[in-house]
Each structure stands twice: as structure tokens, then as C-alpha cells.
Amino acid sequence: MGKVESRVIKPPIEKVVSGKIFKPDKAYTTKVLVKNAGIAFMIWFLTMASTVGLLYVLYFIDPAEFGSAIDSMNIWAPKMSYWMIIGNLLWLIPAEVLTPIYINSIEYSVISESGESMPEIYVKKGILTITRKHVPFRTITNISSNAGVFDRIFGLGSVSIETAGYSGSNQTGPEEKLEGIRFYEEVRDFILNELRKFRTPYVTTTEPDREAPVPRGPGLDDEILITLREIRDLLKEKGE
Secondary structure (H helix, E strand, O other), X not given: OOOOOOOOOOOOHHHHHOOOXXXXXXXXXXXXXXXXXXXXXXXXXXXXXXXXXXXXXXXXXXXXXXXXXXXXXXXXXHHHHHHHHHHHHHHHHHHHHHHXXXXXXXXXXXXXXXXXXXXXXXXXXXXXXXXXXEEEHHHEEEEEEEOOHHHHHOOOEEEEEEEHHHHOOOOOOOOEEEEEEOOHHHHHHHHHXXXXXXXXXXXXXXXXXXXXXXXXXXXXXXXXXXXXXHHHHHHHHHHO
């Protein structure tokens, strides 16, 4: 039998699915720093270009009124450019300093280290205000991956996570997003495989045999069925 080639993943997928903490790739920091500088440049360029363009349009409409402004462009344009650069640096410098600190604070975990009976996605973010979010697999309704043009330049991608409760609210976009991951496709595929386990009725770890599916009624979704099964199991344990 020929040798089957396996794809090398760095870090290994075993580390990801074991509940250990992993962080965004270092290239993600570079990407955000470059993106910040690009935004500053675009603000400067679009402001200067639109101002000069508007003046030329007005000049063609009324040369007598705006001719002097066009003539003095070589005087006021450098000054305007200078103050635009200063204004951009006021937000760009703090952003460039805080970006690596913020990204370094991000932590991801695909399975909780507290146990395997209830897999979840754990995300920690923040510098001053630290946010820790736990998203159980059984509440996830949709998983998608994304890698834009800018992401692909740095070999990165992201995994978006949507849940039933969050999707039904007025919030837009995914509830959580694992960003700056080099092995994002492997993470997405692993979560999808785990989610398929929850398509069957939920069984607690104390039950030796899988029971028959709970009958479905109109308007009942997977989340309601799972909750009913958990309540039933708790009542059964108390009665024993």
C-alpha cells in the first residue's frame, strides 16, 4: 500500500482540539499595522485629491471667483497636507503602539479544558476591559471561514461563529470571530465535525446507551429538544 500524504499543520491540530490556548499568528499583527498605515494614507490622499478636484470643478464653472484659489494652490496645498499628516499621526501612533499589545492579549481555545462532555469555543480579548466568552458547540447554528485578499497576502483567515440566540437578536454579523489564524480551515472543519454530533439527541455522559430520539413537534428546534432532554435527565437523577 502506498504511503498516504498528510497535510502538515502548524501548530498541530492536536494542540488546537485538545483545549489548549492558542493565539493569532504573528503575521496578523503585521497585517493590522499595515492596514492602519494604509487607512491613514487613504484619508490623506482622498482629502487632498477631493479638495483639489473640487476646486478645479468650481474653477471651470466660475474662473473669476476661484482663479485665485487655483493660483495660490502651491502655497496652501503643502500647508493643508502638513496638517493632515499631523492629524493622522495623532491617532496612527497610538493605534500602532496598542495594536500589538491588544493582539497579544487575544486567546482562543476550541475545547474547554474543564472537560470534554460539553465542548465549547473560548475567546479572551481586551487590554483594560478583558472579555471572556464561552460559546458551547450545541448553541452554534452556523460556522463559516473567510480569507480576503489582504488576508491571503499574509496567509491568514478567520472563522465566524453564529448562534441561535445571537442570530435572533438585532445584532448583525457573527457572535464571535476567530481572527488571524493560519490554520483556519482545519479549525472550521473540526468544529463542523463536532457540530454533527449534536444533530442527534443530547445524551449525558452518565447514560450508558443512546436513547430513542425525542419526537419532534411543530416549532421545536434542536435547542429546545436539547433543553428538554437536560431537564428530564436532572429530574431522573433527583428521583433515583
